[in-house]
Amino acid sequence: MSIYYQEKIKYITEDLMVETYDLYSALKKLKTTLQDENDKFYWQDLYKLKVHFQIHTPDYELLDDFYQQGAFKSHEFVAIVDMVKAKIKSDITILTNSIDYTIAQYTPLKNSISIVHFESFEKLKSRNSTRIDNIELKFNLNRLGLKIVLAFLHWWNLSDLAFSKSIKVKIEGKLRGKSHYDEIAEYEIKKKPIKDLSNFVSINDLEKTNEFLGHKYYFELLKNYMFPDGFESQAEITLDIIKDEQFPQKRRTVSLDGSRMKFHQLITKITPHKEYQRIIKENRIVGIYCSVRSANDDLLYLLIDIDVPSIFYKIFPTQTVWELTLNIAKSITRTAARFGLPPFKVSFSGKKGLHLLFILENPQVIQDVEQFVNFSELYRFSLFPGMKTLKKEKVSTLNDKFKFAKSLLQSLLLYTVYKEGIEIPFEIRKRLMVTHSYQLFRLSVDAKNKLAILLDSSSMARGVFRICSPHLGSKLVSIPISDMRTGKICERYLDYENVREDARLKNVIEKFENNDVDLFLQKPNPITRDHIKNLLRPDKLLPAFATLLRFGTIYAIMRSHGSFKFWYRFFELRCFYAYVQDQVENYHGQHFTHFINFMGNMASRLQVESRDQIMNLIKLHLVEKKISYPLFKHWLNTYYYIEFFFKLKNEVFLRENEESLLELFQNEIQFSNFLSQAQEIFNIAVYTISSQVILEHNNKLSQEQIESAKEFFNDSLVLIDLARHYLSKLSSSSSEREERLIRAIHFISKLYFSSIVFLRQFYKLGENNKGIEIWR
Amino acid sequence: MEVNNIQKFNIARKLCTKFDGSPIIKKLKGYERDPSIKFVFYTLPQKSHFKIPKDVRVAIIDFEGSPTFMCGILIQDTILTYYIEEYTHKIIFYKLVFNLLKIARDLWFFAFSDHERTELLGFYHYLQVQGEDVSEFAFITELPIINLQKESSQFESLTEAVYSIQPNLVKLTGDSLFRNSKLVNKLFSAQMYEEIIKHNQNCLINESLLFSVRWYKNYKL
Numbered sequence: 001m002s003i004y005y006q007e008k009i010k011y012i013t014e015d016l017m018v019e020t021y022d023l024y025s026a027l028k029k030l031k032t033t034l035q036d037e038n039d040k041f042y043w044q045d046l047y048k049l050k051v052h053f054q055i056h057t058p059d060y061e062l063l064d065d066f067y068q069q070g071a072f073k074s075h076e077f078v079a080i081v082d083m084v085k086a087k088i089k090s091d092i093t094i095l096t097n098s099i100d101y102t103i104a105q106y107t108p109l110k111n112s113i114s115i116v117h118f119e120s121f122e123k124l125k126s127r128n129s130t131r132i133d134n135i136e137l138k139f140n141l142n143r144l145g146l147k148i149v150l151a152f153l154h155w156w157n158l159s160d161l162a163f164s165k166s167i168k169v170k171i172e173g174k175l176r177g178k179s180h181y182d183e184i185a186e187y188e189i190k191k192k193p194i195k196d197l198s199n200f201v202s203i204n205d206l207e208k209t210n211e212f213l214g215h216k217y218y219f220e221l222l223k224n225y226m227f228p229d230g231f232e233s234q235a236e237i238t239l240d241i242i243k244d245e246q247f248p249q250k251r252r253t254v255s256l257d258g259s260r261m262k263f264h265q266l267i268t269k270i271t272p273h274k275e276y277q278r279i280i281k282e283n284r285i286v287g288i289y290c291s292v293r294s295a296n297d298d299l300l301y302l303l304i305d306i307d308v309p310s311i312f313y314k315i316f317p318t319q320t321v322w323e324l325t326l327n328i329a330k331s332i333t334r335t336a337a338r339f340g341l342p343p344f345k346v347s348f349s350g351k352k353g354l355h356l357l358f359i360l361e362n363p364q365v366i367q368d369v370e371q372f373v374n375f376s377e378l379y380r381f382s383l384f385p386g387m388k389t390l391k392k393e394k395v396s397t398l399n400d401k402f403k404f405a406k407s408l409l410q411s412l413l414l415y416t417v418y419k420e421g422i423e424i425p426f427e428i429r430k431r432l433m434v435t436h437s438y439q440l441f442r443l444s445v446d447a448k449n450k451l452a453i454l455l456d457s458s459s460m461a462r463g464v465f466r467i468c469s470p471h472l473g474s475k476l477v478s479i480p481i482s483d484m485r486t487g488k489i490c491e492r493y494l495d496y497e498n499v500r501e502d503a504r505l506k507n508v509i510e511k512f513e514n515n516d517v518d519l520f521l522q523k524p525n526p527i528t529r530d531h532i533k534n535l536l537r538p539d540k541l542l543p544a545f546a547t548l549l550r551f552g553t554i555y556a557i558m559r560s561h562g563s564f565k566f567w568y569r570f571f572e573l574r575c576f577y578a579y580v581q582d583q584v585e586n587y588h589g590q591h592f593t594h595f596i597n598f599m600g601n602m603a604s605r606l607q608v609e610s611r612d613q614i615m616n617l618i619k620l621h622l623v624e625k626k627i628s629y630p631l632f633k634h635w636l637n638t639y640y641y642i643e644f645f646f647k648l649k650n651e652v653f654l655r656e657n658e659e660s661l662l663e664l665f666q667n668e669i670q671f672s673n674f675l676s677q678a679q680e681i682f683n684i685a686v687y688t689i690s691s692q693v694i695l696e697h698n699n700k701l702s703q704e705q706i707e708s709a710k711e712f713f714n715d716s717l718v719l720i721d722l723a724r725h726y727l728s729k730l731s732s733s734s735s736e737r738e739e740r741l742i743r744a745i746h747f748i749s750k751l752y753f754s755s756i757v758f759l760r761q762f763y764k765l766g767e768n769n770k771g772i773e774i775w776r
Numbered sequence: 777m778e779v780n781n782i783q784k785f786n787i788a789r790k791l792c793t794k795f796d797g798s799p800i801i802k803k804l805k806g807y808e809r810d811p812s813i814k815f816v817f818y819t820l821p822q823k824s825h826f827k828i829p830k831d832v833r834v835a836i837i838d839f840e841g842s843p844t845f846m847c848g849i850l851i852q853d854t855i856l857t858y859y860i861e862e863y864t865h866k867i868i869f870y871k872l873v874f875n876l877l878k879i880a881r882d883l884w885f886f887a888f889s890d891h892e893r894t895e896l897l898g899f900y901h902y903l904q905v906q907g908e909d910v911s912e913f914a915f916i917t918e919l920p921i922i923n924l925q926k927e928s929s930q931f932e933s934l935t936e937a938v939y940s941i942q943p944n945l946v947k948l949t950g951d952s953l954f955r956n957s958k959l960v961n962k963l964f965s966a967q968m969y970e971e972i973i974k975h976n977q978n979c980l981i982n983e984s985l986l987f988s989v990r991w992y993k994n995y996k997l
Contacts, residue, residue, distance in 0.1 A: 370955040372935045379936040
């Protein structure tokens, strides 16, 4: 199917969705039954609840009816049926898997909820086959409140089920003291017009939305966002357009006197207010979204969307959830300030979340004209994991400015969650038994944890944010809640009720009428190129950025606290050493004192153990010119590995069993790691001999140290000789090649262990883990 | 011939010996060519920081196209570009490249990536299969062509490398094709040789800078 055809079918299917199943009423009835103290099935008398959904798909009769009415053509029929079937199948499967996964993430849910899904097909005479999905959820009510149970059931309110033939829900419960399930209720869910099911923005609201969106102040703030200073082209705009009886639809084009044109091409800085009002009114526009990208393909905005799942509002008190939401925004702002960024402009999303916004100073801040993002920091010293794959990908963090901006913001969020910390209200922590904030967050829409709060950095090419217009579901306006003069969230908006009150359409219009528009017209803070360059430093955001690339968006935030700590430190050290090497390589005689102080301070901030040695090394190369650059590089590398093996990965010195090497050899990647590890460990041993025994011969070495050095010296001489012997004969005869290679590897592995034993004995490692201190 | 790390250190030691490249440049410019071979040369401005110092025994080589139809060589301050306009003249072009390299054998050849080295071996075997006498070009199989890419990253692109040595580069590296080498073949089909020549010259001067600022520093003990 061509992309055009697929898009067309999607639009037709959207238009067909005028009715959907009213699961909400059934759950309301169930809630009433379970909360009735006089009912046999009062929830506190139950200890188990079983809910069975049976969904038949698709509804051929419904599609036939639409066809008869001329909603689509005969050749589109099969494509629509296929799309509907595939969509429902994937929606149900994804939801079942996500619920199953989510349950496993939280101890209180793990042993109290289970989900089973099985599918079958029914073939009736003269009809196509129907798919039947059976989903069974079991709840242990002893451990769960009713709120959680209902919240889990509300997830099944899937919009695409509108094309299912029938939905049946059967509820059974086990009363305390009984061993069998009794039927509580069975509902055949009925379809209702969408407009009756949810209170979305409809034709009845048109008068108010016209008044609001057509207001002179709204036009002014729209122009502020559409035509940002420093950019030549305007932001792309998406609109919510109202249609009879249907949920409003997102479109970019508008009609004007018979011709159609993109809204952002039609509206300019000089468009008269009256013409603008006419476009809003005639096209029934009820919402306006600004894209993070301009019509000229420039990146305009950096946007973070905090999206709290509605289940939180169903389980916890509204104000508690709002406090958590604000805490997240405050933590992100704190992290940003730590890295030298100005405060975000924070806006209420209109329903449950927040939008945090920056604007770029000009198009040159982030560019990717020559197929690479224009920050030398990305290529000079960071040694990112997976560079090879990143370069191969058509759109990646390295070659696409939108993806780069998204990754940069995601690493800011990753840092906030793990290092800055987010204060989670006691009630939420206790109820979900959350010990660390990472358990409550996700960075990707595709992550399976449905309960986790989505920290979405939508700075992708398709990222949009609502410009102060009404949310379609709640009808609340996305009002700004932070004051850019103080950089803080307004006191009044610490209370969720005040936000809801002020975000009502009529109240916002009233503010406009009273000229109380200061907050609305404030512009987001600009981000300069220096801001971003500053972020890409080892003591700033670079280690989090590398961790994000190492594990990917979904899995980076699923690391345990210990695992994240290890990887963060690993990238901190790796980036720092590479940064020093790069700075020295590109040093062109600028103020040396300033340079060395800057490096020294960075090393202190990062708690680099070999700080003084590194500073001496820099002086030796740049000032005294006693060593060449390749030698400088080699020594610096050795310092890195000393820090890596003695501090970060010192368990290598505790490994006794040589047979465990066989495990390494089974895997090619691990084997190549082993070879480089063996080389570095051997380098450290040689370095130890040269620095501690030969150069510092005045040092008083203990008898044990002398013995260990002698033993290593003898071992290494023989082993190197043997390894070299077998390696040099490798090309002589292909039949013996394999055997010779195995022997060479055997002697290299012996050398590896000999080096470890020497270092362990020389520095008395294993007794305490203070290798670095002894080494220094 | 592929050059390993230890050989690179040795080469870095040998590069700066008393040497005058102008006779070689003169010979290359005046080399008698078949009419099917087009030739242009460009001399870098006096104060250009892209040119290779006079006493350094180095040439940078860069091929364009797949199959190759253009060869650019930078020696000191001169860029010599040879190309064909039709692939039917491939054999003559390959032989010309070999002859040019023979003239300039006293120089150490550098390229960005291993492409040029493997292409030269490809030319050699291609000529052999076509029944051409290649005995006088046997040196090609042993000719060392040193890769300027970062040793830790064999996938380094020229853009990355240029960014890495020019940290304050904000806009462009100056390439007429925006570093999209896939365009080269399309431009060749459309006979827009000027653009390809400019691209080739830009690659060579950036590679020359990479040699002076990065490679030499990393291998001179």
